[in-house]
Each structure stands twice: as C-alpha cells, then as structure tokens.
Amino acid sequence: MRHLSGFQIGRVGLVVAAVTVGTSTAVAQARQPGAAPRDTSTRPIRDTLRAAVRDSLRPSTRDFLSMVETPPVVSRHSIRLHGSTLSYTATTGMLPIRNDTTGAVEGGIFFVAYNKDGVGDPGTRPLSFVFNGGPGSSTVWLHMGAFGPKKVRLNPDGTNPPPPYAYEDNQFTLLDQTDLVFLDPVGTGFSRAARPELGPKFWGLDEDIHAVGEFVRLYLTRFDRWGSPKFLAGESYGTTRAAHLSGYLADRGIALNGVVLISTVLNFGASAMDAGNDLGFINFIPSYAATAWYHKKLPPDLQRLSVEQVTTQAERWAESDYARALMRGARLTEAERHTAAEQLARFSGTSTSFAEENDLRINLGRFNQELLRDKHLTSGRLDSRFTTYATDQGAERGQFDPSEASIRNSFSAVLSEYVRRELGYRNEDVYYILGGGIGRWRYPQNNGYANVVPSLERAFAKNPEMRLYVAEGYYDMATPYFAVEYTLAHMSVDPRVRAGITTERFEAGHMVYIDSPSMTKMREGLRRFIDGALPQAQRAQRD
Template structure:
C-alpha cells in the first residue's frame, strides 16, 4: 500500500512538469517555424578526371536546393551533388538524375560505389573491416556520356524539412516522387537544361521511386519528357513479393535466386556450366510444375508432390526432408540459414555470395545480413570524408545513410480502396509512360545473387500486358543487389549503361 501511494504521489508530482515540458516544446516548435530560414548551403568546386577513356573537366556543386510552398516559403532542403562537364552543349549533353532506395537511404551507394567520379574500394565478397577505406579515382563514372546529379530525398543524406514542416509529409510513394519531381524541375530551371536529353535512375526502392517519378514528370499536361529510365535491382510489384500466408507468388519468384545461389556455393549435384543455365532451368520449373503444385494446395497428389519435392530440393541445394517439412514453400530467411548450415555459415540477403557466422548453428534465420554489415561502414566513411574534403562542404548536419524515415505511406495517390486493401504495384505507371512516350527506353540491371529484389521478380513485373518489350533491355551480373561491389561487374554495368545512353 505504501509503495502504491508513493507511485501515485510521484505521478501527481510529474504531471504538471510533463504538461510544462509539452508547452515548452510547442513554443520551441513555433519559434523554429517563425525563425528566418538561412540561404541554402552550397559548395562549388572545379575538377578534372578520366572517365570512359576521356579526359573531362567538370564542375561539382554540392548542397541544398529549397522546395517551397504555395506562398513561396521554403519547406524542405533537398541535398544533391551535381557533376557537370565544363563546356558541354546543354541542348545535346544528357543529364542523369540518380538516387538510392530504402525507402530512407541516401544516394551514397550509387554515388561512392558506382557512378561518381570517386569511389570507395571494398574487398569483394568480404567484410569491409576497419578504416582506412581508400577513396580513389573512378574511371567507370559516366561523366564521359552524361552529366550526373545524385539526389538525397527528405530524411536521407543531409536533406531535411524547414520552417516547421513535418518530414512525414514527404514519406510516401507518391509524396516522395512529387518532391523529387519538384527538385528536378527546379534544377532544370536553375541550370538551363530543359532542352537536354534526360535520364532518371535508381537502385532498389529507387526503382520504385523512378517509376512513381515518371508518373509525376510525364503523367500530366505539364510534362518533363524523359529519354530513359535506369532500374538497378528492381522492385515494382510489392504485392507479388509479400511474404504472407496464402500468397504463393514469392515462392515462385524467389526460386530462381535460390537456384543461382545454390549453384554458386556448389550445392547442386551435376551443375550446369554457367549460372545463366541454372537460372533458365529454375525459371522453367518455377512457372511450370512448381507453380501448378502450389496452386493446387491440398489437392496436390502424392506422386506429383514427390516429383516436385525432388526437383525443388535439387535446384535449391536443400534436402528433400527440409523442403517437405516446409510444405514445398521455403522462405528466404530459412534458405539463408539452411543452405550452408553444414559448414557453420549463413548467407547474405543483399548478396548471397557473402557468408557469415552466427552465434550458433541452430535457429531458423540468420542473426544479421553479412552482405550488408560487410559494406556499410566503408560507404558512410567515404561520403562524409569526400563531401567535406574534396567538395569542401561545411555542415554540422549528420549524413543519414539509411533508415532516416518511418511510417512510409504505401498507398498511391490515385489508388482506391481502404489501407488494408492496397496492392502496391507501380509497374502500370511505367507501361503507361512507354505507351505515351515513344522515345522512352528502360534499362534493367539485375544481380544473379540478389534476394532483396530477385531477378525473376523484375522479369515478372515487366512482362505483363501493356509493356513494349522491344524498349526494355535486361542485363545480368555475377553479384548481388549492389553488383558494382564486384570490380568486373562495375565495369560491365558502367559499359552497359554507357551503351544505353548512347543508344
């Protein structure tokens, strides 16, 4: 009784204090909203480099661009880094806008890993360890064929809201796309580049953003026409990928990635010579006997089940007993843990070539993703040291590499239905854009060993009615989600995109 009374007294004592604190916070927020907004923080520097075998002099502009409301009041600062070739003809010189995914990821991965003039060097397939992480010249940057703008959406990188604007107002498929479309229009105005050939591109959720963005840029009468969309590690149809009981599509779409991974780790008996061959075998099985078996559910006969079980075990490198216990439905998490359990290893999600060691060999899923903790520190170090050093940006802000948003609104602006009934699929936007812009082409780059955005899922999304397959080109790489961490695939990816832009 004495303890309960003490708690009650404490609660009464704290109540006025809490109310006071809430009032003080409201006053601070109001003061921040009323405070004058400083001018955008921008740094401009001059550089030279060799890219694609050409010597290029270019201007780097890194810093903030302000988005404004209807009263012309700044409400958000979009951080971006632009690289523009000196002396380029704005009427013919392409410009490419790039970003990463998450949602909630900064653009540092494509910026410092693939297409920027500098890149961080990582040991391929291994943990990046401790610093220093070398940042070197990147001859694979695309500056020989296009100017580049790397964009960090609100809540990522150094981007943030202003004047009391709520960051969550930008955290949704459609809201995010609208803000990037607004940034692109401002950039074209400020740089006199409306006549330039234009490309947009992203990685992972950045591919979702690209397709939502093309709807914002070309989906109305006030169009910004685009020449090409670059999709790297593609995810457009989230309904098909949803791991929910009763949804059979994820098992079908993930199976070819399980087969390529089992092939890579030498878990397939009598394997074919190439990864492309095992992928072809797995595709055929996935959309044929395997899909039929899953759709039959409890009506699947014993003989057919046995046949499917045997082939599923062969393609995944797992035992027949394991796939049978899983009801022929092996989830990715179980696969990561089970494939190399006999070796005491787990495999990565972003890149299944990576392996790690868990606390123990028991359990259903890995403790963590070895293909992510194997690279994250190097990229974070690289972007902070490079932007603050070579590009001479002075800022006290913390660069948000990933995870800077929450409560993402997945409902599309033009989508009907209650929240629980929404099927998130932006692919129809792309089909519409292809039908309404005869000059638009699409580049799709997929890693054989990527489970975050499996290659068969990308193929499925873009193989529906309403798409012109003659203007969609698929390219495959011997790595995972971030194929550019493998030096040979960085060179191949760069060459493939160069050809795409020149085409």
C-alpha cells in the first residue's frame, strides 16, 4: 500500500486546481521588452474571470506580440539511449494564433520541439504532436514524465525522492522513432491570450480545437513538415482533444497516421455518476474490483486470483446481472435487491449494508472513503493504489487526491530548471503547470454529455488507414478503463478500422508512465504501433 500525505487540490484528470510555478528573466536571444500598456477597453467581459486569471493574461513584463514573433531558441543536445548516443536539436518558442478574419494575433502557444539529428530527409521523418489535458494542464507530464528525451527522476513506484529534484536521460523517449512537439494550449504553461478579454475565445471544447488545430497547421508550414507521417498523443482530457482534433484536421486536409490515447475519455456520459445515468456506475465496477483486490479487501476466492482474472469476473457481472438490476430500479423485489447488494459488496470490497444504503450505486468519493475506513485511510482518484490518512472519517469524500500530491512538486521544480538552463528559454511569466491560467471551460449546449466520438469516427471515415492506440490503467479512477472500452465498442467504424485499434491494460493508474514496469510495457507497445502506422516504405527504415 502506498501511503502518502498531501495538500488540498482539485480533481486533476478532468478538473484542475490553481497551483503554479515560476521561471525567470527574459527570453533568450531576444531584446528585453518594456512593460506593455494595460488594456483600457471599456467593453464588458462576458465571462467572469478570477482576478488571478485576468492578471495572468495581461502582459505586464513584456511586449506580448514581440514575444510571440521572436524567433525560437535553438539548442543542440545528446543523450545515451540503449547503449548509443542519440543527438538531437531542441527548438523552444511560441507560435501565434491569429484571428481568421483580421489576421490579428489573439494568442500564442508555447512549444518545445525535438528533432533527431543526422536524418537523411528531416521533412519526411515521423512527427508527433503531444499534449496533456485538464482542461488547464500544461504538457509537462508527458514531456518530462513519458516521451521527451529528458525525464523527472522518480522512485521506481512513481513517488518522489527527497528534494532537490533532478532530471535524467529518458530511456523511454519516442525520439528514436519520431520527432516530437510538446505544446501548451492557451492558458497553460507560457501560452497566453493576447488580451484578457480574448481568453474565452480559447476556453472550450471547440474553441480549444480551433486554436490547437491552427498551431498544427502553422507548425507544419513554418518548419516544412507537411511530408512527415503525423501522429497525435494525448493524456486524460488530452485524449478528448486528440480525438476531436483528428476530425477537425481531417476536415482540413491534414491526415494522421496514428493517434495515441493515454487514460482516455471520449464520451463523458460513459463514466458520469449522475442521477438517471446508470452507465457510469456500471463502468466503474471493474476499477472498484481492481482497487479492492490491490488493497486485499475482496473475499478469499477472488483475492487469490490475478487482477486480470478478478476484473474479468467483475466485467461480466457488471454488464449482466448488475446492469439488469439497475435497469429494473424500484421494480426489484426485496430478494433481488439484496442479492444485487451482496454481489456489489463482493466486487467492491465494501459491505452489503453499504451497497443497500447507496441504492446499489456507489459513487467514487464514497467508495474511496469507505474501502479502507477501518484503517482510517482514503484511496486515490488518479491512482487508487495510493492512500492517505483520512482526517475526517465522516466525510463523503477525501479532502485531496494522494496520488496527485505524490509527484507534483518534482515536476514543477524540474520543468522550471530544465527550460531555463538546458533549453536556454527565459521568461518571467508564471508557467501554469496545472490550472490557474484559464477561466470557465465551455462545452456545446446540447443538453447532453460531451462526446467527441463523432469526430473520431469522421477521421476514420476520411482516412481508414489511421491507427489508434489506447493505454488504460486498472487503478485509474479518473478515466475508468471499462468506460473507455464501452465507448470504443460503440463506435461506428469500418471493420478494417477496428482491426487497427490497439488497447493495452496496465497495472498502473492514470499516469501509466510513472510506473516503471508499465512504462516499459507501454514503450514496447508504442514501438510496434508507430512502426505499424507508417507507410510500408518507411516501416523498415531505421534512421
């Protein structure tokens, strides 16, 4: 059991907390700009922005437009990878996002790109655009935790070592197979709207896709990469972005070779635990069973099985007897209701009375509080293997997520040091790691749950050769794996498209890559996936 203490945070997977990290001085290779005049427009701001958000968007230490148009910082590096030296060029800077009609710069997206050196034709090498989620999260997690050439040094189980924190060569980087572009959507990292009132133009399901899609188009044009095989990779809400973006790009003539989804949410209704929506309760059952198994709270006959065997049994019960019981609702007899409660307790590691008290529907907050109540512990949301002391035994949910609290400090410190000292990019603005830089996030008003599956279906329809890789964690309670598989099973796609979809499960949580054995397995899976998604002429190429 991983027992940790932590601090107050919001929900990380899909809702963000306002914690930030600072960096220093002005941009390298650029003049020191003067303070920009404050916006004096009297036009009312429609969205109610927090004062901190408004201040973060107001360029107070530099000329924002000058910053966006400043040439990026270029630096050269090398790492040791699998016994050999991999040399590469890093490009760090911003690209402008312009108004479609007027051409005026309305925002800037910060990016760090890595290109492998010594390649015959760089313009045809595979290229991957990578981002995290939130919404409101920077891409530090996938950049410095998973796929970049350098990574935060963590303990093998994904927890922090004692400070000061450090980074090291990343033996799991994707750079030996594909060039990489890590980008921070507007309101995250160093990315900003040009003026406070423009922020809402970037903060929404569709608004975000328009900006990130424009970044992709401009990057391909400015750096001569239209001839490259193209990939997207996202985590958490970043999978929502990647799937939605795949359709957006397909509509604009930008075809992808593959999309990588880590800890996925495509149809929010598949995991929402709301009154009248039983689907979320059904799809959480296998994750509850995996968590109870890990903490040794299952009955002996289940506890002696492997996690794969336990979750297989839980899946079968969830989509059969449990689903039927929930559909019957008040029509259940007392005997039927009691039987369902017994089985729910059996697979969740709780009690029959607790299942009955919750009307056969145990929401996540209550589960996390109840499972280890006898030990005064609360289990995590991002990774349910992590626990912390429950200070309020009577609370319906924990005060913070121990799994997120376990790694945040190291990523915050290392990113600031790495960008400034190794990449040579200097900026006095706050670097928004997770939250603090965005306002209210908008979803289409269609009286339903956000669902980007139609965008992914459209991308597949226009480009049946596109491949999809989906990584799932057994202990991920932010994006439960069974909800993902339900969503994929209900996609309307050609059978040959379905044959190109790869799903892999890992004994990990939301951030699969911080668990060393899981990252080893995922890297091998991604190696096969990327090779398989390339044109035949390039599959055997090893540059």
